[in-house]
Amino acid sequence: xxxxxxxxxxxxxxxxxxxxxxxxxxxxxxxxxxxxxxxxxxxxxxxxxxxxxxxxxxxxxxxxxxxxxxxxxxxxxxxxxxxxxxxxxxxxxxxxxxxxxxxxxxxxxxxxxxxxxxxxxxxx
Amino acid sequence: xxxxxxxxxxxxxxxxxxxxxxxxxxxxxxxxxxxxxxxxxxxxxxxxxxxxxxxxxxxxxxxxxxxxxxxxxxxxxxxxxxxxxxxxxxxxxxxxxxxxxxxxxxxxxxxxxxxxxxxxxxxxxxxxxxxxxxxxxxxxxxxxxxxxxxxxxxxxxxxxxxxxxx
Numbered sequence: 198x199x200x201x202x203x204x205x206x207x208x209x210x211x212x213x214x215x216x217x218x219x220x221x222x223x224x225x226x227x228x229x230x231x232x233x234x235x236x237x238x239x240x241x242x243x244x245x246x247x248x249x250x251x252x253x254x255x256x257x258x259x260x261x262x263x264x265x266x267x268x269x270x271x272x273x274x275x276x277x278x279x280x281x282x283x284x285x286x287x288x289x290x291x292x293x294x295x296x297x298x299x300x301x302x303x304x305x306x307x308x309x310x311x312x313x314x315x316x317x318x319x320x321x
Numbered sequence: 322x323x324x325x326x327x328x329x330x331x332x333x334x335x336x337x338x339x340x341x342x343x344x345x346x347x348x349x350x351x352x353x354x355x356x357x358x359x360x361x362x363x364x365x366x367x368x369x370x371x372x373x374x375x376x377x378x379x380x381x382x383x384x385x386x387x388x389x390x391x392x393x394x395x396x397x398x399x400x401x402x403x404x405x406x407x408x409x410x411x412x413x414x415x416x417x418x419x420x421x422x423x424x425x426x427x428x429x430x431x432x433x434x435x436x437x438x439x440x441x442x443x444x445x446x447x448x449x450x451x452x453x454x455x456x457x458x459x460x461x462x463x464x465x466x467x468x469x470x471x472x473x474x475x476x477x478x479x480x481x482x483x484x485x486x487x
Binding site for chain 1: 338341344358361362363365369370373376377433436440441443444445452455456459460
C-alpha cells in the first residue's frame with residue numbers, strides 16, 4: 198500500500214493510496230468553496246494515476262464527508278466522464294462508499310451513478 | 322416537531338465560512354422542527370447552494386435568505402410546503418445565466434433529466450455555473466422561481482416535506 202497524495206482545504210481533507218489493483222480515495226470534512234481547487238487538483242491526479250498504474254477500480258470513501266457543494270460535485274462528474282472516455286481496456290470502475298446518516302449523499306451519489314451506470318456503483 | 326408555521330429570515334453578507342454555518346444551523350434547527358431528516362437535508366442543501374451563489378456573484382454582498390414552512394392543516398398527515406428564498410444584487414452576466422438555467426430546467430420539464438444534461442455539459446468544460454440550481458431542483462425536489470428587478474435577483478425554491486404530526 199502506498200500513499201500517493203494528500204490535500205487539505207479549510208475544513209476538508211483528502212488522501213489517495215494505491216492498493217494494488219485499486220486506488221482508494223478518502224474524503225473527509227466539508228467540501229465547500231474552499232475545497233474546490235484542492236479537490237479538483239486531487240481528482241485530476243487520481244485519474245492520471247489510475248491510468249498510469251492500470252488501476253481496475255477507484256474507491257471513493259465518502260463516509261466522513263459531511264457535505265459537498267455543486268462545484269466540488271462537478272469535479273466528480275468530470276472524473277467519471279474522463280473514465281468513460283478511456284479505451285475499454287484502460288477504463289476503471291468507480292465505487293462510492295456512502296454514509297446513510299448524510300442524507301444528501303443518497304441523492305448526489307445516485308445522480309453520479311445514473312450519469313455512468315456501467316462504471317459507478319454506490320455502497321452504504 | 323411542530324405543526325405550526327415557521328418563518329426564518331437572515332440578512333447578512335455571507336462569506337464562504339458563514340455559508341456552512343448557516344447550512345448547519347438550518348439542518349440542526351429543522352431536524353427538530355420538521356421531523357423529516359430527508360426533507361431537512363434537502364432544505365439545508367438548497368440553502369447552501371443559494372448562499373454560495375450569493376457569495377460568488379453578489380455585487381455588494383448584501384443578501385437576504387428566508388425559509389418559510391407552512392402550517393400543517395388539521396387532520397392532515399401529509400406533507401407541508403417549504404419555501405426557501407434568496408435575494409441579492411448581481412451583475413448582468415450572472416443574472417442572464419440564472420435566467421437561462423431556470424428556463425432550461427423548466428423547458429425540459431424533468432428536473433433530474435435537466436440535471437443529468439447539465440452534468441454532461443459541465444463534464445466537458447471548466448464552467449461550473451448552473452449545476453447548483455439544477456441540483457436544488459433535482460436533488461432537492463424543488464420548483465425554482467426567478468424574479469429579476471433591475472439588478473436584484475430573487476430566487477425561490479419550493480418543496481414539500483413530510484414529517485409526523487406533533
